[in-house]
Amino acid sequence: MGILEDLYQEIILTRYKTPKRRGTLENPTRTAGGKNPSCGDQLELFVALDGDRITAVRYQGEGCAISQASADLMAEAVEGKTVEEARRLAERFKAMVVEGAPPAPELGDLAALSGVAKLPSRVKCATLAWHALEEALS
């Protein structure tokens, strides 16, 4: 597969065009914002917690396919996880897209974003939502 086919897999397009977790929460336990000022991408994250467990995640904002698909897949992936598990997942995800580590099995569909590691200018698109998540959980 070429870099482009690797980067823009079907699941990225699907999540960009028909997101599953896009939206807001009425009474979020935590919120956080993320911005890439250089490119204008922005994201607002809403997290509902039940004790230590993440019960729902939604996001709003605008950005490229990479940033939006990453946010959508992330929101879905961390629902049901504990805060600690979500933080660990964020570490695994960043290892994959920042350092180019092979996708950890628990990343599941998020492995589709591994191609980003080859494109330094796009790494911050993929990590935008994850930084917001870490801020929300901190």
Added chain:
Amino acid sequence: MDPRELRRDFPLLEAQPDLVFLDSAASAQKPRAVTEALTRFYETAYANVHRGSYPLSEAATEAFEDARRTLAEFLGTPDPEEVVFVRNATEGLNLLAHSLSERFLGPGDLVVVTEMEHHANLVPWQQAARRKGARIRAVPITDEGRLDPAAFERLLAEEPRIVALTHMSNVLGTVNPVADLAERARAAGAIVVVDGAQGAPHLPVNVRALGADFYATSGHKMLGPTGASALWGRRALWEELPPFLTGGGMIERVTIEESTFAPPPTRFEAGTPPFAEAVGLAAAARYLAAVGMENVWRHDRALVERALAALAEVPDLKVFGPTGPDRGGVVSFVFPGVHAHDLATFLAQKGVAVRSGHHCAQPLHRRLGVAATARASFYLYNTEEEVDRLAEALREARRFFATWIE
């Protein structure tokens, strides 16, 4: 002028013949004449300028002042002391916003900008207006991407103290009729500041003929090194302005309590100035003058006309900016439903280097109704073949992103 011949002067382009470099509006590649002037100066004539009473420092000072004369000539002023060296256009515009507002701006006063300004010619005025309790208003653009002349007149009727506008839009490629607008603004009593970051590299500029009061340029966009740019202003106004940055070099007499300041241009060049970079910038100005700015502009025009015609044939592609003789070599575009970053990544994989994002012009993008655009920009070393490669890559992009397009 033959771009294929000129390309031989640009080592990076020679070394990467397959690269289609269409990002000169962000920063231009450097001809050997510039890098060699820098190296020669550092290796044979380097010492800090001013006040060194040894021959090397005197020679460096002379080289720096010679660079000032070269840039003055390039910009069309007979008075080299009207040229202040700053780092970049942003610093130049910050200097003006600070010093002009200190001297001329008070509560309730009006500063007029335009909707197509780069943040560098907007944010410093906002800050100045906030400090002084002044108001800021923008001349809107028409749907074609030109300044609305009626709105400009209405704002002039409010007697602005300062009118700050760009010579050429870095997103739309629109060349504003600065001579006409400056004349009317000055007649209304305003001081006219022109952002020439895109103008000076691409258009024949004669600041006296343009009739503005200040003209900020960006050295690295006009083939020069990073770190040195010429900021032109009328001598009479420079004389009246307080300094921006203060410290060494720009003073006359200093006591513990207070200081008096040197006359311009020294008053505005605090600290060790970028004199080596200024020497490199002078080499760039000489290179451009030898090619001829009329030729550079004609070449840009030919490429942008070719690009606009070719891009109009790409289905679904939305292209921004006016058509006509007032359109410079910048083309911004999107496929609806495909984010500009994704499009730029695609083009990069095809060897075409463009920029994507808001290009430091968020209010303009808001007006255009898009968060981001992809932008191709042309310069004297670009060829018709490269324009065709851009168009071909965009046709491929449309096939690749076919199901994304809305």
